[in-house]
Amino acid sequence: MSHNHHMNSSMLPTMHPPEHHHSTAAPGHSHVSDMMMAMTFHFSYENVPLLFSGLTINTPGEMAGAFVAVFFLAMFYEGLKIARECLLRKSQVSIRYNSMPVPGPNGTILMETHKTVGQQMLSFPHLLQTVLHIIQVVVSYFLMLIFMTYNGYLCIAVAAGAGTGYFFFSWKKAVVVDITEHCH
Template sequence: MSHSHTHHVHPTTSSAITDHHGTNMTPPEQGHGDHMMMMQMTFYFGCKNVELLFAGLVINTPGEMVGACIGVFLLAAFYEGLKIGREVLLRRNQVNVRYNSMPVPGADGTVLMETHKTVGQRMLSLAHFLQTFLHIIQVVVSYFLMLVFMTYNGYLCIAVAAGAGFGYFLFSWKKAVVVDITEHCH
């Protein structure tokens, strides 16, 4: 009488499985081709079999890792520049500046006029469509950087952090904080 042995391998189980007779069985390799890609769950420094964002983009040599780190560094710097660039564009394209005066009772019973400034932009304008498009790019790039960091590869994580720092250093000095001295709620 023949026994049919069917085994299901769960991704979190070990690579060797024991059947109900106590025999060690090695499951067939799963994944892409003849190798299995396991997601790393702790920080590590390595240059072999590092899958980066896409199934076909696998780093296997130190040279490839250096290239990937340079690309990730530039992507993180671009992200910081994009954030500041969007703020600059928003300030340039603000329209509908209105000054509204409101009567406010004074301390001695007199009526004072207080002025408030309202700034906005039109919803159906080229500037708003550009801001929307740039926002989409910013969100996608931010998720890519998050996923790169989630590889837990120390080299790539350092590249993300260093690129973000470099981008901030390069672009943030243009970020002006404007304080309206007539504004009472800071």
């Protein structure tokens, strides 16, 4: 059964009264044709869906609570990214040093050493990284879907939480400086 007519009607910028919506769904099937999602940014706290069909914001207090929850979810996402990086650095197991000759000044030959670090596939650290990666992907999609509600309050919560999380956690992030890099 095609539902293309519902997709086209949801793209309309204005909302039609409920009596103009005709449902073609069979009895007993839930249809969301009466709810239209805003396609522009808005600052509303009434009838704001939040990720799940049963989770709808209807009061200023609920919006404040959702703002705080989304803010901390975005902070958690930033912290998770940095935590995964720190765990990866700690779990690196095989270190190899490779030396190669490079031309030096006045025709001399210098030996340049590079450190190569690897990780074993069948190890607890790699399994933990995999589980954390799955959590990170799910949280990132949740944040994207929250932002796509186009609710200004929730969008600000995502951006402010991500910024605050980056501020608090990114200073632990590894900075790699290649001293052999000649192009500046």
